[in-house]
Amino acid sequence: MPTSRTDPLTLEVVELIGTVVARYHEEYEQAAAAHALTGAQARVLGLLALEPTPMRKIADKLKCEPSNVTGIIDRLESRGLVERRPDPADRRVKVAAPTEEGRATARKLRDSLHFAREPLGELTEVERTLLRDLLKRMLGVETA
Amino acid sequence: MPTSRTDPLTLEVVELIGTVVARYHEEYEQAAAAHALTGAQARVLGLLALEPTPMRKIADKLKCEPSNVTGIIDRLESRGLVERRPDPADRRVKVAAPTEEGRATARKLRDSLHFAREPLGELTEVERTLLRDLLKRMLGVETA
DNA sequence: TATTGTTATACTCTATAACTATA
DNA sequence: TATAGTTATAGAGTATAACAATA
Numbered sequence: 001m002p003t004s005r006t007d008p009l010t011l012e013v014v015e016l017i018g019t020v021v022a023r024y025h026e027e028y029e030q031a032a033a034a035h036a037l038t039g040a041q042a043r044v045l046g047l048l049a050l051e052p053t054p055m056r057k058i059a060d061k062l063k064c065e066p067s068n069v070t071g072i073i074d075r076l077e078s079r080g081l082v083e084r085r086p087d088p089a090d091r092r093v094k095v096a097a098p099t100e101e102g103r104a105t106a107r108k109l110r111d112s113l114h115f116a117r118e119p120l121g122e123l124t125e126v127e128r129t130l131l132r133d134l135l136k137r138m139l140g141v142e143t144a
Numbered sequence: 145m146p147t148s149r150t151d152p153l154t155l156e157v158v159e160l161i162g163t164v165v166a167r168y169h170e171e172y173e174q175a176a177a178a179h180a181l182t183g184a185q186a187r188v189l190g191l192l193a194l195e196p197t198p199m200r201k202i203a204d205k206l207k208c209e210p211s212n213v214t215g216i217i218d219r220l221e222s223r224g225l226v227e228r229r230p231d232p233a234d235r236r237v238k239v240a241a242p243t244e245e246g247r248a249t250a251r252k253l254r255d256s257l258h259f260a261r262e263p264l265g266e267l268t269e270v271e272r273t274l275l276r277d278l279l280k281r282m283l284g285v286e287t288a
Numbered sequence: 289t290a291t292t293g294t295t296a297t298a299c300t301c302t303a304t305a306a307c308t309a310t311a
Numbered sequence: 312t313a314t315a316g317t318t319a320t321a322g323a324g325t326a327t328a329a330c331a332a333t334a
Contacts, residue, residue: 009272010264016279017164023283024165026207040324055293063170065326070294072324092292092333119282120154128153131278134271135160138263139167182300182325200315209303214317216301236310236315 027115034112035105042109044072045081045098049106052097054087081105171259178256179249186253188216189225189242193250196241198231225249 025039032042040062047053047061055073059066073096076082081102087093098106120128135141169183176186184206191197191205199217203210217240220226225246231237242250264272279285 006261009269009276010261013264013272013276013279014259014261016276016283016285017168019283019285020161020279021165021168024161025169038323056291064324066293067295067327068325075323090292090334094293115158117150117154117158119284120157122281122284123278125153127278127281128157130274131282132153132157132160134267134275134278135157135164137266137271138275139160139163140263140266141160141163184301198315199317208301210316211304211318212302219300234311234315238316 024115027113031109031112035109037105037109040072041076044069044096045076045102045106046109048082048096048098049103049110052085052095054093054095056093058096076102168259171257175253175256179253181249181253184216185220188213188240189220189246189250190253192226192240192242193247193254196229196239198237198239200237202240220246 028042029039032039035042037045043062044058047058053061055069056066058073059069062069073082073084076096077084080099082096082098084094085097087095120131123131172186173183176183179186181189187206188202191202197205199213200210202213202217206213217226217228220240221228224243226240226242228238229241231239264275267275
């Protein structure tokens with residue numbers, strides 16, 4: 001286990017990452033607001049667009065309590081973007097799934113997230129590959 | 145102006161950045177909670193530890209409405225971590241400043257933010273330099 | 289008994305609008 | 312008149328605890 005680094009270079013990188021995080025969030029909230037969604041609603045809609053998901057599993061992915069998901073899905077459902085479906089295999093379970101309009105909104109939302117796509121255009125392909133591999137190692141992702 | 149890239153490599157980097165953002169936030173909230181602070185309270189306390197700041201300017205930095213800052217500072221003040229000081233130059237202004245305990249808490253908080261410091265230890269100095277420069281170019285920061 | 293989802297409750301953060309005290 | 316800070320209000324996210332339906 002390496003000791004925590006406090007050298008100037010590492011601190012500079014940490015600060016840059018903080019800037020990336022701040023800018024990412026800012027743009028994400030903006031994009032969500034452009035569709036009259038909160039950040040949490042946009043995140044859940046994005047999840048469901050990938051795959052209809054039981055309430056409990058949504059809570060797991062959001063790392064929040066299941067009781068919160070009830071409200072978020074309530075609000076998305078009242079706007080016609082999401083619907084609750086029964087799970088034939090387990091009658092306790094409710095699967096949240098996007099409606100057609102919900103899928104369209106999720107698509108537009110994803111397309112409007114320009115962050116890190118526009119700026120990455122400044123980098124060459126070699127540089128983007130380099131960045132990818134550095135991030136992967138930083139995150140401890142398998143370099144498969 | 146470059147067109148938005150949608151090639152697989154760029155999308156992969158975008159997703160990795162999303163992962164960085166998620167992990168960063170998770171660790172930040174955890175660190176804050178370990179000191180019985182919310183994320184917003186921790187951020188403000190961190191700001192004030194750098195420099196006592198008028199209410200209005202705190203709102204600017206947080207990119208939120210000034211009315212919200214009142215509540216956040218209220219809660220920090222009621223816990224003895226922050227105090228409001230008058231500004232001799234302008235009697236309308238209140239400058240929020242950390243108490244000694246507030247400074248100590250901010251220090252402990254900062255030290256417990258291991259994210260991107262531990263993982264960066266995995267990288268060599270050359271790699272960290274590379275990562276720094278790539279992030280800088282991505283963020284459009286002057287490579288002074 | 290354990291699990292899924294919900295309800296009820298309380299707290300924090302958020303924006304908006306109206307207010308006060310200064311400038 | 313303009314600005315700094317506050318209050319009041321309402322909506323949303325959050326955790327906790329208790330509950331009904333189902334497993």
